[in-house]
Amino acid sequence: MEDYMNNYRIMIIDDEKIVGDMAKMSLEQEGYAVETFLNGEAALARLLEQKFEVVVTDLKMKGVDGMEVLRTVKQLYPDVKVIMITAFANLDTAIEALRGDVHDFFPKPVKIKELKASIQRALSNS
Amino acid sequence: MKIESKIILSNAFNIGLILLVGFFAIQDLNLMQTKLRFVEIADDLNASFLEMRIIEKNYIIYQKRDLLFDVKEKIDTAGQLLDSAGKDIIRAVGENNFVSLQSHLKHYSDVVDEAQKSSHSDIDLNNRLRTEGKKLREFSNTITWLERRGVNDIISSSKRVLFYSFVAILICAVFVSHFISQNILLSLRGIEKLAKSISKGNFKKIESAIPDDEFGSVMAAINSMYEEQKNSEEALIQSKKLASLGILTAGVAHELTNPLNNISMIAQTYAEMYDNLGKAQRIEFMDKVEKETERIKEIIKNLLDFSKPKEAHLKETDINTVMQKTLKLMQNMLDVSNIKTKLNFVPDLPPVLIDEYQILQVLVNLITNAVQSMQSGRTLFMATRLGSGGDSVEIKVMDTGKGIPREYLPHIFDPFFSTKGDEGTGLGLSVSYGIIKKHNGDIRVESKVGVGTTFTIELPVYKSK
Numbered sequence: 001m002e003d004y005m006n007n008y009r010i011m012i013i014d015d016e017k018i019v020g021d022m023a024k025m026s027l028e029q030e031g032y033a034v035e036t037f038l039n040g041e042a043a044l045a046r047l048l049e050q051k052f053e054v055v056v057t058d059l060k061m062k063g064v065d066g067m068e069v070l071r072t073v074k075q076l077y078p079d080v081k082v083i084m085i086t087a088f089a090n091l092d093t094a095i096e097a098l099r100g101d102v103h104d105f106f107p108k109p110v111k112i113k114e115l116k117a118s119i120q121r122a123l124s125n126s
Numbered sequence: 127m128k129i130e131s132k133i134i135l136s137n138a139f140n141i142g143l144i145l146l147v148g149f150f151a152i153q154d155l156n157l158m159q160t161k162l163r164f165v166e167i168a169d170d171l172n173a174s175f176l177e178m179r180i181i182e183k184n185y186i187i188y189q190k191r192d193l194l195f196d197v198k199e200k201i202d203t204a205g206q207l208l209d210s211a212g213k214d215i216i217r218a219v220g221e222n223n224f225v226s227l228q229s230h231l232k233h234y235s236d237v238v239d240e241a242q243k244s245s246h247s248d249i250d251l252n253n254r255l256r257t258e259g260k261k262l263r264e265f266s267n268t269i270t271w272l273e274r275r276g277v278n279d280i281i282s283s284s285k286r287v288l289f290y291s292f293v294a295i296l297i298c299a300v301f302v303s304h305f306i307s308q309n310i311l312l313s314l315r316g317i318e319k320l321a322k323s324i325s326k327g328n329f330k331k332i333e334s335a336i337p338d339d340e341f342g343s344v345m346a347a348i349n350s351m352y353e354e355q356k357n358s359e360e361a362l363i364q365s366k367k368l369a370s371l372g373i374l375t376a377g378v379a380h381e382l383t384n385p386l387n388n389i390s391m392i393a394q395t396y397a398e399m400y401d402n403l404g405k406a407q408r409i410e411f412m413d414k415v416e417k418e419t420e421r422i423k424e425i426i427k428n429l430l431d432f433s434k435p436k437e438a439h440l441k442e443t444d445i446n447t448v449m450q451k452t453l454k455l456m457q458n459m460l461d462v463s464n465i466k467t468k469l470n471f472v473p474d475l476p477p478v479l480i481d482e483y484q485i486l487q488v489l490v491n492l493i494t495n496a497v498q499s500m501q502s503g504r505t506l507f508m509a510t511r512l513g514s515g516g517d518s519v520e521i522k523v524m525d526t527g528k529g530i531p532r533e534y535l536p537h538i539f540d541p542f543f544s545t546k547g548d549e550g551t552g553l554g555l556s557v558s559y560g561i562i563k564k565h566n567g568d569i570r571v572e573s574k575v576g577v578g579t580t581f582t583i584e585l586p587v588y589k590s591k
Binding site: 016019026088109110 | 380384390
């Protein structure tokens with residue numbers, strides 16, 4: 001099981017450092033390779049160098065925000081799954097994200113178990 | 127003294143004068159009546175004296191002795207008249223004249239008696255008879271004439287007294303009513319001046335001594351109105367603050383989500399990883415939780431500071447600190463509306479003497495208005511600098527929003543004036559205006575439709591003594 005998962009790379013983008021740190025710790029337990037970023041610009045630059053299977057991004061960030069990350073990722077790599085987490089959950093952003101083919105949408109506070117389950121679903125679908 | 131009492135007093139004074147004049151006129155009329163009654167009696171007397179003398183003359187010419195009886199009869203009638211009308215005569219001509227008259231009559235009567243007794247006509251006696259008769263008639267004529275003249279004197283003096291009294295009453299009435307009306311006008315002008323100054327917005331408590339008249343009542347009423355207004359103004363500031371708080375709370379609630387999420391994720395990871403964590407790592411986890419709760423505490427503290435009703439508390443303050451504090455409170459609203467900010471705060475500005483939270487409230491109002499007028503992605507400019515005279519600090523809040531139509535600009539600080547329709551209470555700017563004026567500052571607005579609106583606040587620099 002762990003060997004199987006080891007092949008998967010997960011990217012986490014959130015300007016709250018703790019979100020990245022905690023998710024990374026928990027997901028690495030499951031055998032995923034995890035990289036964390038504090039802003040969209042650095043994350044998108046890294047995406048050009050390295051293939052990731054799943055991108056988990058915060059919606060509201062200074063500069064390049066979650067919605068822009070979603071659009072760019074789907075444009076460049078349509079098969080990469082994007083999961084969005086946000087402190088500003090409202091219907092408009094949810095609809096916009098769904099139109100942008102988001103895989104899942106979590107309001108904060110995030111349940112790590114649900115996040116893991118969502119990542120697993122994303123990987124088994126691909 | 128009250129205006130009412132003044133009017134009553136002046137009327138009483140005039141009525142008193144009129145009564146006095148009337149009293150004197152009645153006195154004169156009474157006297158005149160007495161004199162006239164005497165004149166009537168005197169006319170009767172004179173008539174009988176005249177008859178006496180005619181009979182006396184006939185007696186002397188014809189020497190008929192029985193004519194003396196007729197004279198005697200007339201003398202008795204006159205004597206009776208004198209006795210019966212004695213009181214009236216004394217009142218009119220005095221006792222001396224009355225007694226003289228009586229004695230003249232007596233002498234005449236004595237001479238007539240003597241003539242009756244003497245058996246023959248005597249030239250000497252006839253001469254005495256004639257002399258006494260003449261004396262009686264002359265005396266009686268004289269006092270009658272004197273009394274007639276007296277009546278005339280009374281009439282002309284009454285006329286004079288009445289004339290002068292009327293002149294005096296007229297003068298008094300004119301002067302007193304002029305004085306009273308001047309007095310009343312003075313009070314009214316005071317009230318008018320006060321009303322004008324209030325209508326110019328100069329609504330202040332009247333500190334000077336309050337006079338004991340209607341003007342004083344008006345002043346007292348204005349003072350109590352001022353107190354009422356001050357109280358309701360304070361209530362208005364507080365209620366507006368709570369409305370701003372509603373706007374802030376929406377933003378702050380979102381702001382709380384991040385530290386809450388962090389704590390939740392730390393807890394979840396901690397539980398999951400518990401067995402794999404060393405002691406130092408566990409403590410590190412808990413430290414992180416502690417730090418996040420500090421963050422939450424800070425957010426809540428800012429909100430509570432803002433919402434607490436406070437007595438205005440003036441403190442020497444650096445305006446840039448207040449600007450930063452405001453931006454921190456508003457950051458979420460700016461983020462949610464996707465409004466960028468461009469700041470230009472001149473450092474090391476002289477301090478201003480302000481109630482930090484009231485100024486913060488004004489800034490929250492201005493920024494909220496700016497954000498609501500702007501579309502997503504626009505920029506809000508904020509700046510501080512030293513005022514042109516060097517004795518004030520200037521704050522600018524400049525949006526790139528819809529702008530305010532020129533015809534609305536003069537009303538922008540009026541209470542209940544709003545361009546936001548049902549969404550606005552129309553109190554934000556009016557309360558802001560009140561706060562800035564209380565700080566002896568000034569707030570101005572410039573706006574161009576489609577370009578944006580700039581609010582400029584000037585606050586006086588605090589000069590420590």
